[in-house]
Amino acid sequence: MTTEKILLSGLVAPLIAIGMTMTAPKSVAADDYPSSTITIVSPFSAGGGVDTTVRVLANHLPEALGGTTVLVQNRAGAGGSMGAQWFTANASPDGYTLLAAGASNHYSVPWAQNVDYHPIDDFIWIARVSVLPAAVVVRKDLPVDDLEGLVAYLRENEVTYAHTGFGGREWLQALAIEDAIGAAGMVGIPFDGGGQAAAAVAAGDADITFVGLPGAEPLEAQGLLKILGMIGPAPATRPDMATFEEAGFDILPVMSHVGIAAPVGTPDAIVEKLAEAIKTTLESDSFRSAAETAGIQVAYLAGDEYRSTMAALYETSGKFMNR
Amino acid sequence: MESLSLLMSAIVAIMNPYHLSILFGAVFVGMIVAVLPGIGPTTALAILIPVTFLVEPAAALMIFGALYYSAMFGATISAILLNIPGDSGVALSAVEGHPMAKRGQAGVALGLSAICSFIGATVSATAFTFLGPAIALWALSFGPPEYFAIAMLGLVLAGGLTGKDWLKGYSMIFLGLVIGFVGMDMIDGEQRYTFGVLGLYDGIPWLPVAIGLFGIAEVLLNLERRGQLEFINAKITLRNIWPSLRDWAESAWSIVRGTIQGFFVGMLPGAGAAVATFIAYGTEYRLSRRKERFGNGSIEGLAAVEAANNSVVGGAFIPTFALGIPGSPFMAVMLGGMLLHGLTPGPTLFQQTDVIWPFIASVYVGAVILLLINLFMIPTFIYIIRVSQRFLNPLIVMLCILGVFSVRGQMFDVWLMLMFGFVGYVLRKLDYPVAPFILAIILSPIAERALRQSLMMSRGSLDIFINRPVSAMAFAVVLLFLVGPIITGLWRRFRLSGGKGET
Incomplete structure (x- = not known):
């Protein structure tokens, strides 16, 4: 390359860039997407499981999107459905406003509340980032030591379980178990959040609950409760943990499939670009190590499969919620 | 004593520019963030957690703690000066502190609060140090029947706050209880008085109601007076900032009682700062010989509340650190942050001397920093309000709107706040007491849930409450x-x- 050519390209390239920004309107051009800040709406308060996943993703996504800033905005309320409803009503389909999706506001809550959005069809499911499986936790003096023992016990005895409210994950999980194994009777007691549900089991005020592993491990370490296994996949930190699936029980795992969704009408090219960027980010070492410290169980799933997973969970939930 | 020497050496160890500047930054940010109602320590913490990866776990823990106790005091500042309680733990600080401010005693109210906060934070940190792991299990023995008893205690004490006209007072309590009924029934999912409005599914949120009743109603009353707020004209002299010897004599025992009650209620994961302040305040009212001063700027009422809401800090750390059970949204976020830094809760955490002692030392040092900052900041805040008095009413309204919107990002909450602003105005004009109302709104869901949980545990038998x-x-x-x-x-x-x- 001659000196003139280098000089010339150095002069021309910025001119072309300026010309492109002047002629192409921001909203329709997928070629220069993203050209401004991307906002991910988190429909829960800051600090929860969904929120943590999406904040770690937002920190690392810019690397795959040419340095574009990615912000997280919390719009909490009504079990996540206020944020999702706001999103379907207000987010422009231009790829600059995205939703942290896949929690109970997409499978169980819409069956209990009158929401103005369809939990599956009103979103373009871009990619799943992580799953939030729960641990099966029982009080320390319940005479069972593994999942098989628990199932046998549940078939014979009436128990109480701690949940976090009607339509919540723990509540639905208990119904799914009851239905799958033919339990003698499970009485739900509502608590204000997973921490207090775990505390109730540790204190012996309830027999069983289903909470995230980090919430139960400190209590398990002190012998205040027993963790029998996992619903859904075993986490990387404890790969030897038993699961219902391995134990041979066909029980629907009720859990959040945290991922990113876009408003219906977003151009395909932008959706593809985002899907590619998320995939690249999830494979990057920097994201992997950040997710590991944060205890995020990374579980990538492409858009189509993500959508069908959520649709199946929504349908099955409806079967229980409508009873 | 071994613990004492460990603590002293830890305090000496963190007296270096690096740790002091981290602490100063966290205390300052926590306070300023909480002066704006609604933003609060929880949001600040969630946003700051990624930043804490720049420092080692022990220092991160110092930041978490500093944000909490400094934010509680920051919320007090706007409660006393502007009558905007941004946190349920300072609702009663507004009830007693703002009338003091209007009398020209803003400095005394804030100064007293700063010192009560200091005492509450340091004494409860000491209790946390020496009792921590040993009494954590005691907190677990508080199940639904015990929470029901505490909520009843709060309501009985609220009955004492009804003032001259008990009929008006009790009608406010019952109105508050009814407001607490709104929302989705957590057992069978029934929609109660929500009229299909999505914003009401979680119940009527506390903050918009409180900010409306206090802040917006205050502005409406100001507009009516057309004049300036009296306290703006009060001179800032040392006498107006530092509580006098008589103030101390009047409030000394209130501080002691408030600190003890705050610590023990704070330990209970299901109660929280608001319940602690209600119990401390109600106790002071019962014991006081000058009941008529309550609600009109009672110094012992304010002292008890401020000591209690800061003493809650040390108590609330116990179940979080020893059992991994967070008692409040802040503690839940902090727990998440601790896990990110590889700090696993449990009795073993108390044995990690390189983490736990610097943390405890930082509470003492941070409380001193907070006190020092405020000796300079209090006159500044009063000065800012004085120079901006022409814009004070719009400023308060703007702060209220921003604060309420920032919590959930919902305009619905802002409309709710404005509506309760008018309700508050009418109530104030007709001389209905606001404190029992706010108290009942907070206690109503706690009491209902605890009662129903208990009865489900006992399969319907009331024996559970006495067994x-x-x-x-x-x-x-x-x-x-x-x-x-x-x-x-x-x-x-x-x-x-x-x-x-x-x-």
């Missing part, structure tokens, strides 16, 4: 508070009639 030792004891206290005043009243009448005959 459990802690619950039985708590109900004995409730009974004492309920029957006590009646008996003392009868006794007084008996003695009077014995001396002078029927009058």
